[in-house]
Amino acid sequence: MERRAKLLELDLFRAICILSVILIHATSFATVKMTENNLYGVYNFLNIFSKFGVTSFIFLSGFVFFYNYYPQPLTAAKFKTFYRNRLLYILVPYFLFSAFYFLLRWYQNKKPWDLSDLLPSFGGDLLTGQAYTHLYFIFITIQFYLLFPIVLLLFQRFKWLAASAVILGIVVQWAFFLLNREYWQVPIRGSWSLTYFGHYFLGAWLGIHYDRIKSWLIIAKENITRSKIILWIIMWGLCLSSGFIYVSMFYRAKIYGTRFTNLQYDGLWDIFTLLFPFLLLQVCFLLGKRIQTTWWVGRLNHLGVVSFGVFLIHPLVLLVYRKFPVNGGSPWIHHLWYAGGFFCALFISWIIVTVMSRMSWSWLLFGNVSSQLKGPTQPQRTVEAPPSTPSSSA
Template identity: 25%
Template sequence: MSVQSSGANKQKNRNYLFEISFLRAFACMAVVGVHVTATHYYANAQTWHWFTYFINQVGRFGTTIFAVLSGFLLFYQVRKRGFDTKKFITSRFSKILLPFLIWSFAYRYMVFHYDGLEFQGLGAELQRLLLGESFYHLYFIAIVVQFYFVFPLLQKIVRSKILMIVFALISLVISYKLFGFNPGVEGALGAFFASKTFMPIWLFYFAFGGVLAYFWEEIVGFATKRPWQMLVLALVVSAGAVVEYRITGQVSNRRLTNLINLPLLCIATIGMYPLLTKLTVIKKPLMVIGQYSMGIYLVHPMTLYLMVEYLPNSVWTVGNIPLLFLAVMVIGVVFIRLLQFIPLSGYVIPVPKIKKARPAQDASAEGRLRSA
């Protein structure tokens, strides 16, 4: 095989970014960890154990990483393929907005059915839908949808590495200034500006995703050559999070320290890819979780809700947390896999397709690990 042919095959293999799927898997597991431990907390007279509190607080990196990934995927596609307005609208509607609407109605129906809530009027229900308040995890999808409204303009302005850095710095200032923002406005609009659903609070994380997209080759080349150093960096960031919540108490996924922690943690996790995927027993589950992460994110709160409804309270012990976590993940994966046999299921839960012909990239990753 010629050098040119080999290079072409390697580029083809990069159509699916396995490091990003790896990062997505960790974000997904972190979010599920937060919600499993929170469910344990409410099922046990609202008391924390040090282990469940640790998982709950450290896991709060997860949602913010998803914001980074959302920005990355949009900017990376524009960088590689350009921007097609019609394709952007149809793709975002079918892959994000439509599943968001379907699951919002599903969760609202579930709450009506089990909690006996009454319909609060069309206006109130529409407001709840738009703010992602149909259930506790859907607010993040509402944030992403808001970013979609500004992205077509952003991608026209941010078309180079320098402009991306400028945009990231401006976004950093905006996200910093809006921490604890109180607009002083009454009514629904003021509540929206002050809520966690207000997208500009999250703007830096979308922007950092753009930085990852425009500097992808440089970041991957640097980080994956230093997997052990990246592992240490991830542990240091995590230890810092432990110190923070021990000092300040419960922390938010929008806390100011995340403006520093998240870029470091994302780069560190990407760099650990060739190290943590050497073993098939680790690699395959992480790749499946990464591929199904959107579906798991949408499904897992319903799984937990039904588990609380039908399982005895004696199940919700600290010792059972790992098993409950595993059960939620497995149920999510199995449900998504079965759903894929149904026509048009991609409009309910979108699942990205993994390209074949992976060997060249695997060899490259293993080579980077051996040289580290």
């Protein structure tokens, strides 16, 4: 069976997500150190609202996998190719960057270079995605890679499971939340795939039923009806209002000491992050019409292609940048310094990945970004996009 056409708008989706991830990391210090500043609310908003990035990447993984693979039988050859690509283009970069960041932290903490201590510690961090703060996401992605063939076979065999994927994912997710709170107390809950089952299965459901759903999702003159407009207004209103309330909860907790329950945090986070990918897809399909004609949209598309590499490198840029903090002076100097961290992390990482991707061995660090950059950019392109992770992922 012929592979379904690649949706070029998904690179715009990745680009916006990677911008949100960098924004989270670039404002993290400010949410701790700028609490007395009049603009703390802005930093809090940028940091908390941008949490849609990680969950939207997970949604995108589910969407792309099932959009590409659900219509086809999962043969032994496809199974082998699927895992070979993930091994080469995800696990190899993950191992190399984990080793690099781990050794960097080991050096910073001035620990003795004793292999009997170093190797077990590295092994533990590698197997849990804790070698550096952002690598937990790839650890989550690997968990979904392992689950994917099983879930695909179940969805292909039992159509009712595929039809109820969203409900199934949310039920599993919330069962994990409740059981973990009452009994398990798993440390670092956000590093486990069960936390994101609702988002992954929502993406899977959309990927399976995309051809039937797209007319209700894509905003275009030929699609507009009164019922669709009402649906879009409700969706946007519920998503944005839940996001703003979620942001305000963190602000009130930090500034006024207001206490909220886990149910309130998790509930609003789930509503916000489950709906946001639909809003983002609508925006990207509107922008996608201008990829070939508008310079900044084309650059945004390019950022989406290289986003996996940008994801892996940008914490290093921030680490170096923060070695040169500003001391004293006008508050605006501090605001400019935080803004500079974001732009340096974005553009320096972007340039490094773009330049290095021209080298034949770049797949060791950035997966198959090189082949994506060399490929055509016309809508009829049907090759599979790179594996899913904050960027060159799905």
